[in-house]
Amino acid sequence: MACGILPFSLCVKWRTGCGQNWLLLVFFLYLNQMVGGHIRYTIPEEMKKGSLIGNVAQDLGLDLKRLRSGRARIVTGENIQYTELKTDKGTLVVNERIDREQLCGDVTPCSFSFEVILENPMELHQITVEITDINDHSPTFKRDKINFEISESANVDPDVGVNGLREYFLSDNDNFVLKQNSNADGNKYAEMVLQKPLDRETNPKLSLKLIAVDGGSPQRSGTVNIDIVVLDANDNAPVFNQSVYKATVMENSPKDTYVTTVNASDADYGSNSIVTYYFSDLNSGFSNMFTVDGKTGVILVTGSIDFEKEKKYEIRIEAKDQGGLIDSSKVIIEVSDINDNVPAVSVMSFTSPVSEDSPPGTTIGIINVKDLDSGDNGQVNFTDTVLDRESVSEYNITVVVTDAGMPPLSSKRTFHLKVSDVNDNAPVFPQGVYNAFITENNSPGVSVITLRARDPDENQNARISYILEDTNIGGSPVSGFVSVNAESGVVHAVRSFDYEQLKELIFVVKAQDGGSPPLSSNVTVKMIIQDQNDNPPQVLYPVQTGGSVVAEMVPRAADVGYLVTKVVAVDVDSGQNAWLSYKLQKATDRALFEVGLQNGEIRTIRQVNDKDAVKQRLTVIVEDNGQPSRSAAVIVNVAVADSFPEVLSEFTDFTHDKEYNDNLTFYLVLALAVVSFLFITCVVVIISVKIYRWRQSRTLFHSNLPVIPYYPPRYSDTLGTGTLQHVYNYEVCRTTDSRKSDCKFGRAGSQNVLIMDPSSTGTMQRIQSEKSILDEPDSPLEVSLLMLFILLFV
Secondary structure: OOOOOOOOEEEEEEEEEOOEEEEEEEEEOOOOOOEEEEEEEEEEOOOOOOOEEEEHHHHHOOOHHHHHHOOOEEEOOOOOOOEEEEOOOOEEEEOOOOOHHHHHOOOOOEEEEEEEEEOOOOEEEEEEEEEEOOOOOOOOOOOOOOOOOOOOOOOOOOEEEOOOEEEEEEOOOOOEEEEEEEOOOOOEEEEEEEOOOOOOOOOOEEEEEEEEEEOOOOOOEEEEEEEEEOOOOOOOOOEEOOOEEEEEEEOOOOOOOEEEEOOEEOOOOHHHHOEEEEEOOOOOOHHHOEEEOOOOOEEEEOOOOOOOOOOEEEEEEEEEEOOOOEEEEEEEEEEEOOOOOOOEEEEEEEOOOEEOOOOOOOEEEEEEEEEOOOHHHHOEEOOOOOOOOOOOOEEEEEEEEEEOOOOOOEEEEEEEEEEEOOOOOOOEOOOOEEEEEEEOOOOOOOEEEEOOOEOOOOHHHHOEEEEEOOOEEOOEEHHHOEEEOOOOOEEEEOOOOOOOOOOEEEEEEEEEEOOOOOOEEEEEEEEEEEOOOOOOOEEEEOOOOOOOOOEEEEOOOOOOOOEEEEOEEEOOOOHHHHOEEEEEEEEOOOOOEEEOOOOOEEEEOOOOOOOOOOEEEEEEEEEEOOOOOOEEEEEEEEEEOOOHHHHHHHHHHHHHHHHHHHHHHHHHHHHHHHHHHHHHHHHHHHHHHHHHHHHHHHHHHOOOOOOOOOOOOOOOOOOOOOOOOOOOOOOOOOOOOOOOOOOOEEEEOOEEEEOOOOOOOOOOOOOOOOOOHHHOOOOHHHHHHHHHHHHHHO
16 A cells, blocks of 8 residues: 555555556545455356356445445456446346456466446445456367377398308307308308497498308418498487576566577487487467577577566477487466556546545545556556645646556646535635724724735635624724724724713624534734824913903012913813913013913013003913814903002003993994894895785786776776866777677877777776786885885894
8 A cells, every 4th residue: 555645645555466567546535335246156158248247246245236326347457358337137147258268278276356336335346356267278289280200210120141151150249149050052141130229329330350261171260350431320309408498587688589599419420410400389479479590599689578478488499310209398487577568547536626625534536546467567556735715726636646667657637626515614814903094083984994804715604794793992892983894894984982981992893604503703903093293282371361360560660581370271182282381472562571381481581660560461362283283362451559449440441441341342243143134134025025026017917807907006086977177088999790809009198098899708908007906106115114224124
């Protein structure tokens, strides 16, 4: 198992089967806890497609609903999937033809493994299927036809005849005997008969002596040397110097790479000792991979050597001489693995997004890593990193699989993982305490400060609301002083503040997110009210009274710098707004007194003499240092005298004058108010009367009632004759249509008379003066009001 520092861990399982190494990787959060089981089935090879292997659901204790809801599936990591899972029945059936010899070759037992994966929750079950052999192959000869070459070996029986000879004698040897015979004519001859086969390899040449003895007397003999050269016969087969040859070759070796040399010797001579080498397994396919030099016995690589396909080759090799005699040996060639296969990564299951608060053991995904190399070349390692949504909300996770070969090979697979947010972070203010400043006499509703909190969560979990915590300030709720905008966090002043009454305000604001349950944090806001120069200085001394006059006495013998009095004033503002300065604005004699700028002390600046007036009136201005500055004035009465009675007589008159002036001012103001009121009243009455008369005339003119004739003032009745005082001209016009009437105005003097024909239907007479009612002479009331208005105005 290999685990790193990942936000998820990789559980690595190493399995070996049928000459292949493969890995199963499972992504976990911090901890590996997953349900799993292992079952094993045994089936014969060459089963038909769809044949039942086993009931997986029953053997694993799972119901069919769980198989369907968990999306049960098989993951093999192989190109060929020999089995199929029927989730509707929970059975495992054959999906592809299974040939044990093709799958495993000579390896026994033969099996293959795979995993069944279920999700929600994640389950991983291993299944192993063992394949047994059936008799599906007939015996075969290595060669279709075998030719034996047998050399001819004749029996040797050489005869030698010697006429006249009586008897023959042959020297002693192991191979020949002498046989004496007589011809028909009586002559004797001897025959050398080979009684034991000759072996050229043991004794290639023989030397014998033949002695002939006649029948004479004395008896004579003759000797002859017989040299026999043994000719070679192919009676020895080639012999290998090793019964088994072993060699090693690297996979992917280039063509004509030397493997090994075989050697066989033949004891025969000449052409019978020439040996030829060849592979006897002509149909094994090895001839495409290797070749052997027929004369030298050198074996070379001719094909592509792949360790992953064949790890060892066993080859039968034969040596044959010219006579057809042969010998055989075995050559075992082991293939050395090199790191020529990159680990292959396949995804079995991967879930995205994953909640950041997933408990330990939650499966994120399962990947399969397979490396066809062996040993260190097939061992893989993994690198990982730590997961945190608040740091990074999305991850491109690259799984790098590296084997331990030299040089190492690696492959990688990138996964895009989204981390869904949970409300695990409370809003945080950048500061623990905020200081806000506001100038007194502010307008209600003015913005004081903006509070900002940060929540590293997202969406609704990061939506922050700002709430003013309930507290009391001086017995009043804090909401009566400030308010907080729930969305923006802007703090507003609810009312106008007075620095002289409240200098600072401390309250707490809570930031709460929109998660469920919501999380919150608090911050303290200290609102400091800044002073404004809104208060003028207040003079404490000398005290200003309404009915009496306070005077300071200065003796006539006072020297220069004599302290007359000191003006004492205070300012309820603070800071430079409360810094006071004193100035002498007016004085009866400015050359006699001065006021200290900082302390307000009034001192003489020259010697007092007899010519100086007894009553001295000083106006002192007290001014603060605000922007703009505010000031107050105080009147200081000074008496230049040596005795109190003199002072009293002078200041008594001064008091009466002051009272007279005060009364006169009051009466003038009162008179002005009364005149203004009467003026406005007259204007309103005149306008009202005018409007009223105008409205009355308009109503009369537009009415359909008979008009009461208006007689001019110069009208008079003379003796009841109905004549007029002056001459008037009348013009009367009548229309032909009884429904219409026409009229004309006749003028006489300054008046018009309108006469309409009364005989016409719907007509009437209307006599109206040329002057309108509004143009008539004003009534006595109007004249009186107008005159009063002019009088008041003047």
